[in-house]
Amino acid sequence: MLYKRFVGIVLISFLASGIVQVTDLSGDEPEATRRVEDFSAFQPGAFPEGWKSRGGEGSEVYRVRSNGETYLEAQAKGTAVTIAKKFEYDLKKYSLLLWQWRVLELPEGGDERYKKTGDSAAALYVIFEGRFRPDNMKYVWSPSLPIGTTTESPYSRKTKIVVLRNQKSPIGEWVSERVNVYADYKRLFGREPKLVQAIGLMSDSDNTDSTAVAHYKGITISMQE
Numbered sequence: 001m002l003y004k005r006f007v008g009i010v011l012i013s014f015l016a017s018g019i020v021q022v023t024d025l026s027g028d029e030p031e032a033t034r035r036v037e038d039f040s041a042f043q044p045g046a047f048p049e050g051w052k053s054r055g056g057e058g059s060e061v062y063r064v065r066s067n068g069e070t071y072l073e074a075q076a077k078g079t080a081v082t083i084a085k086k087f088e089y090d091l092k093k094y095s096l097l098l099w100q101w102r103v104l105e106l107p108e109g110g111d112e113r114y115k116k117t118g119d120s121a122a123a124l125y126v127i128f129e130g131r132f133r134p135d136n137m138k139y140v141w142s143p144s145l146p147i148g149t150t151t152e153s154p155y156s157r158k159t160k161i162v163v164l165r166n167q168k169s170p171i172g173e174w175v176s177e178r179v180n181v182y183a184d185y186k187r188l189f190g191r192e193p194k195l196v197q198a199i200g201l202m203s204d205s206d207n208t209d210s211t212a213v214a215h216y217k218g219i220t221i222s223m224q225e
Contacts, residue, residue, distance in 0.1 A: 034094065036087050036199050036219040040070045048072060056081040061203070071217035074122070074203035076107075078210070084127060084200035091126075091193045094221040095182035099124060102174045103141050103165070105213040107205035110143035112161050115154045119143065119207050122165075122214035125200030126181050128193055133158050135189060136200075137181055141165040141214065150188060160188040174215075180224070 042048050044066040047059035061081045065073045103121040110119035122141040128134050136159040142149070145163045153159035162184060164177055185193045199219060205212040 033220055033222045034089070036221060037085060038070070038218050039064050039072050039216075042070075044070075051083045051085045053081050053083045055079070058083050062201075065215070069217070071215045072201070074201070074212070074214045074216070076203045076205045076212040078206055080119075080202070080204035080206040082125070082200055082202040082204075084125065084198045086198045087196065088198075089196050089221060091182045091185065091196050093223065095180050095224045096178060096222040097124075097126065097181050097219075098176070098178045098222060099216065099219040100174050100176050101141065101214060101216050102172060103169075103212075103214045104172055105211050106143040106167055106171075107208045107212040108143070108210040109208045110205070110210075110212075112140060112142055112145060112163075113151050113154060115207065117207055118154055119205045119210070119212060121203060121212045122216070123202045123204075124177075124216075124219075125198075125202070126185075126196055127198040127200055129195045129197050134197065135185075135193070136160070137162065137185055137188075139164050139177070139179060141169065143167055160184075162188075174217075182224075 042064040044064055046064050048064055056079055058081055061074055061076050062083055063073050065071055101122050106121045107119035109117055111117040112120055120140040121143055124139045126137040138159055138161045140161055140163055142163045147163055147166055149163040151161045201216055203212040203214045
């Protein structure tokens with residue numbers, strides 16, 4: 001789908017619009033851990049305020065849910081809608097990214113290496129500074145690729161994909177992630193990163209014309225211990 005070819009472009013275009021919230025973490029006394037989003041401030045059934053979508057109507061795919069806990073639910077049925085929140089920070093200062101996610105349904109036949117199958121049950125983007133084609137780190141819960149696989153998006157060499165979970169990981173259970181984005185960026189791009197501009201989420205199933213269902217919560221950044 002052509003949309004995915006330009007995911008970085010459209011993300012940065014609406015992030016640069018100034019409509020969404022900016023979190024400035026450049027103070028002299030930074031906290032050790034900063035919250036990106038936990039979704040607890042939103043009404044159940046609502047699309048989270050401060051997040052913007054591209055590729056379709058975000059509220060048709062993403063809704064806040066509360067069932068003893070609050071989280072964001074993604075139900076992608078033959079769609080590819082990305083949402084992102086503008087969140088500026090220095091990756092050298094806050095190298096770690098932590099979050100929780102769980103997958104309830106994998107897009108059947110998905111394989112992120114190829115355009116015709118490039119769907120992920122769940123994905124978290126780290127979007128970097130850039131006017132036209134920004135760099136992206138994309139952490140995925142893959143339908144098929146081995147855990148630890150790293151590859152480039154078939155739509156853009158500016159997006160590096162890291163497989164954290166796959167079809168053999170616990171389905172229907174919360175899984176906690178802790179990744180060193182700074183180290184991953186240096187390893188995969190081979191240079192120092194620019195400032196992070198935003199955090200994005202996507203569960204998609206358009207290429208396989210199937211369904212992906214996932215939940216997200218507790219997104220935070222942290223200094224290296």
